[in-house]
Amino acid sequence: MTLDILTFGEALVEVMRKGIDQPLDRPGTFTGPYPSGAPFIFAVQAARLGAKVGAIGAVGEDAFGKCLLDQLKTDSVDTRGMHILPDHTTGVAFVAYNADGSRDFVFHARHAAAGQLHADLLDESLFEGLKCLHIMGSTLSMHDDALKMGLRALELAQKHGAKISFDPNLRPQLMSSERAREAFAPFVQAADVFMPTEEELLLLTGEPDLTLGLMQLFADNRHRIVILTQGAKGCTVYKYYAGDLHSALIPAPVEGFVVHEIDPTGAGDCFDAGFLARWLEGDSPAEAARFANACGALAVTAQGPMAGARHRDEVLKFMRENL
16 A cells, blocks of 8 residues: 555553642552654644554554554554564653643653664655655654664655655754754755744744745745744745745634643644645645644643544634634
8 A cells, every 4th residue: 555644663552640749759540551752742632533544653562552552553644663672661751741831751661662763664665655754853862873764764765756755853952953954964955844833943044033044945945845844823924936935824823723722742743744744635835724723722622632633524614714
């Protein structure tokens, strides 16, 4: 089966505090495990929207690995690229929520199966006929072998004519800003769809303001789409045509979707998936971005990283009721 979208990265489960302001350094009650890992939240959301999606990663031969793999299979995510490593346990993220909206994490990832990413895990047959490869900077930041895996995946995708989507998803605790600018340069240059925050765009272009950063991006590729993600305010879509830079705010800040936030994990991943699923089907960038905003808004309304990733009919119903 040829794929619409392929992604790769850290396969995890999450175990989280049940209440607010329960620090991870004290005894307390947890809930979970929940299937997680940014690339896999993305994959599940895209699959629930009807895209043919594959994911590449590694889990242990244990109950947590089964938890994640069972979820991928339930959502019809292609698991040919998933590897079970009997000598490693499945990665785990322990999460606590704070009253100010921030979160604290303790990760078991680098020495778990999730941290064993390397280029040899890639199967070229998954890239044959592929429409789009989605790459996340958080994966590339894990270690040098993960970065090399990303470069090899990029090479295979370009060889087979796939579009490239890149979300920098910068993690300063994993990679310094200076190193990220250098390491991410091939992915920024190759991206047909680039989905940064304003801070990420300025950092990765090295420009002092947004307009200069955008002009640098479009000087490299006039046909790319840049989507500036702005959280609860929505996003702005940038294109270059007729000799000029054009933008569309989707939606205006006063028209943003209003939801009750329960769990913010995965909102950006669901946004990315919503955009690519619709754009690959033929929606205009503005139309796809509006759909993506709805996916991101819905993502925070349920406990668990993948629980808020809705099916297409649910997203459309939400849009009808909130527009």
